[in-house]
Every structure is written in structure tokens, then in C-alpha cells.
Amino acid sequence: MSPLLSTACPLPGGDAADFDPAAWPAAQAVPVLRHAAGGAADDIDEVIEEVPVALVFNGISHAVMLASPADLEDFALGFALSENIVANAAEVFDREVFALPAGLEVRIDIAARRFAELKARRRSLAGRTGCGLCGIDSLGEFERALPQLPYRSRIATAAVRHALAAFARHQPLRERTGAAHAAAWVGSAGNIVAVREDVGRHNALDKLIGWRAARLAAGDAAAHDGFVLVSSRASYEMVQKTARAGIGGLVAVSAPTAMACRLAEQSGLVLAGFARGDRLVGYAHADRLLPNSPPQERP
Structure with a gap:
């Protein structure tokens, strides 16, 4: 993971060969003027970093996202x-991060058949912290x-309650900056197995999905049964x-949207929101939110 804090705000300059991707900080120290009832005082604050991250598949740049510069292979x-x-x-053969003057680049090698399909539907995509229909260029594709x-x-x-009680302790970037989202993989008993943080909630979830996929491919049983807990809507x-x-399950600390409820119902996903302390609201397949911990039903 990248260092959490740097005192240099500008992006690094110079030749790409001089850059170390692991040296990019997840947060920056900036001078601030703090105002309170007793007056104002100079201070230093930590702010979360946003870095342009280009995702390059088989040599072709597909997307540029703004993300926190950590866990980019998972991302x-x-x-x-x-x-x-x-x-x-198994269709992803290699992932490598490179630092360039303008940002970071992740070069991903994928199966030839998948790359041919990607080229056939290739489009221009600019990522934002709170993007909407990222990369969708037609209503037909959306539907x-x-x-x-x-x-x-x-x-x-x-x-869920057990995971919520420990969730904050697994978010160091949020603790430092107050601006990070987190996505956690929670085992069926409520233990938090892994957490990924990012300035964007979609990015944090993608990082967690990447972590889990790699662990499943490695035969890690801890990545098999459980659910996702997110710090966002x-x-x-x-x-x-x-x-x-x-x-099979997504639990959010905030509210869902109506479309999210419909999609969860259609796909068979357990969707819960407003997970805070002892509170929890089931929005899709709520009958599978149970007071005890039964095993997963598999075919």
C-alpha cells in the first residue's frame, strides 16, 4: 500500500523512469487556517489524495478514473x-502499476478473446469521484x-452488528482525512476479513472485488462465504x-436508491441499508436477513 501521508501537494515531475508507484501518498499535508469561537490559528491538515489512474488493457487505454493511489492491482x-x-x-494474466508525470497507469493483460470483445465496444470514459452510468453509451446497454x-x-x-462495531477501526485513511469510503468483506460470522478504502465509493468496492477474486483464485476459503459492507449509500x-x-449480499450504512432495490430483487441479491448500531433495514430479499447465522444455501 502507498504511504498514507505526504507533505508535498504537487504531482511529482520529471521522467517517468524516476517515479516509484508505491511512493504515491494516499493523503497530503496542507496548511490551513482553523476558525473557532476563540479566533483563528494556522495549522496543518491531512486531505485525501485523488490521482488520475489510467486502466490500460493489452496496450489500449480504456478508462481514466480519479482514485486513491493504493491497492491499484486489486482495483x-x-x-x-x-x-x-x-x-x-483467470482471464487476467498480469497487472502492473506505472507512475507517469500526470498520474498512474495500470497495465492489464487479458485473454485475447476478451480483448477483442472490449475493442468492439470500446468507448471514451472519464471517471469522477461520484460517477453515474460510467461507460454506458446507450439505453440498450443500460437495460x-x-x-x-x-x-x-x-x-x-x-x-452485521458485529462487523459494524469493528468497521471504523479498519479505515485508517478515513480516520486521517474524513473523506474516504470503505468496502469490507465480512465473513458469515461477522468477522471483517479485508477492507479497501478510496476517495470514491465505486473504486473502494472495485478494489474489494479484485481482492476477493484474487483470493478465491488462490483457494482462500475466507473469501468464499460472506457479504459486502460499504460506508456509503x-x-x-x-x-x-x-x-x-x-x-450474494450488500449492506450499506446509508440508504439505497429505488433502482438499486429493483436490481437487487431481480438478481437475487440481499440488500440492506441504514446499518448503524442495532439498526438495519432490509430492502431486497429481506426474508434472508436472519437473527442467527445459518449456512449458505448452495445448489
């Missing part, structure tokens, strides 16, 4: 999966149905990405 794999560029982690999830996940409400894209990754 690349998760983005490829959640955007239907590849069908599984494409999500696949049905292969099994009916069950989520114990006690597991549950919008259309968050449901779409979760379902496309084959994950």
Missing part, C-alpha cells in the same frame, strides 16, 4: 470484473439484465458491481 482486477471486461480472474446469482445468500443480523452501480462479482 484493476475488480474493475475488469465488475465492468464485464472479463468473466473471471441489459444482471445475471441471477447462483445461490441464495443468508445474512445474520448479528453478523447503495446506488445502482454498487448493486450492479456486487451482483456481477457473484456476491
Whole structure:
């Protein structure tokens, strides 16, 4: 992971060969003037970093996103999966991060068949912190149905409460800056297995999806059964990405949108919102939010 803090605000200059991608900070120290009832005083504050990250597939730049410069290999794999560029982690052969004068570049090698499909639907995409229909260029593409999830996940409400109690401790970037979103993989018993943070909620989820896909490919049982907990609202894209990754449950600390509820219902995804303390609201397949911790139902 990149260092959490730097005192230099500008992007690095010089030749690309001089840059170390791992040296890009996730936060910057900036001078501020703090105002309070007793007056004002000079101080130093930590602000989250946003870096242009180009995702380059087989030598062709496909997307430029603004993201936190950490866990970018996970980000690349998760983005490829959640955007239907590849069908599984085995179709991604390599991921490598390079630092350039204007930002970071992740070079991803994918299967030739998938690359041919990508070129056929290639479009211009500019990422933003809160993007909407990222990369969608027609209503027909938007209306494409999500696949049905292969099994009916069950989520114990006690597991959600257990994860919520520990969630803040797993968000160091948020603690430093107050501006990061987080996505956590939570085991069926409520233990937080992994967390990914980013300035963008979609990016944080993509990073987590990439982490999980790599761990599943490595045979890690801890990445198998569980659900996603996010520090944001549950919008259309968050449901779409979760379902496309084959994950059966999404729990958000804030509200869902109506479209997110519809998509979750259609795909078989358990969707819950307003997860705060002992509170939890089920919005899709709420009958599978249970007070105990039953095993997953598999075919």
C-alpha cells in the first residue's frame, strides 16, 4: 500500500523512469487556517489524495478514473470484473502499476478473446469521484439484465452488528482525512476479513472485488462465504458491481436508491441499508436477513 501521508501537494515531475508507484501518498499535508469561537490559528491538515489512474488493457487505454493511489492491482482486477471486461480472474494474466508525470497507469493483460470483445465496444470514459452510468453509451446497454446469482445468500443480523462495531477501526485513511469510503468483506460470522478504502465509493468496492477474486483464485476459503459492507449509500452501480462479482449480499450504512432495490430483487441479491448500531433495514430479499447465522444455501 502507498504511504498514507505526504507533505508535498504537487504531482511529482520529471521522467517517468524516476517515479516509484508505491511512493504515491494516499493523503497530503496542507496548511490551513482553523476558525473557532476563540479566533483563528494556522495549522496543518491531512486531505485525501485523488490521482488520475489510467486502466490500460493489452496496450489500449480504456478508462481514466480519479482514485486513491493504493491497492491499484486489486482495483484493476475488480474493475475488469465488475465492468464485464472479463468473466473471471483467470482471464487476467498480469497487472502492473506505472507512475507517469500526470498520474498512474495500470497495465492489464487479458485473454485475447476478451480483448477483442472490449475493442468492439470500446468507448471514451472519464471517471469522477461520484460517477453515474460510467461507460454506458446507450439505453440498450443500460437495460441489459444482471445475471441471477447462483445461490441464495443468508445474512445474520448479528453478523452485521458485529462487523459494524469493528468497521471504523479498519479505515485508517478515513480516520486521517474524513473523506474516504470503505468496502469490507465480512465473513458469515461477522468477522471483517479485508477492507479497501478510496476517495470514491465505486473504486473502494472495485478494489474489494479484485481482492476477493484474487483470493478465491488462490483457494482462500475466507473469501468464499460472506457479504459486502460499504460506508456509503447503495446506488445502482454498487448493486450492479456486487451482483456481477457473484456476491450474494450488500449492506450499506446509508440508504439505497429505488433502482438499486429493483436490481437487487431481480438478481437475487440481499440488500440492506441504514446499518448503524442495532439498526438495519432490509430492502431486497429481506426474508434472508436472519437473527442467527445459518449456512449458505448452495445448489
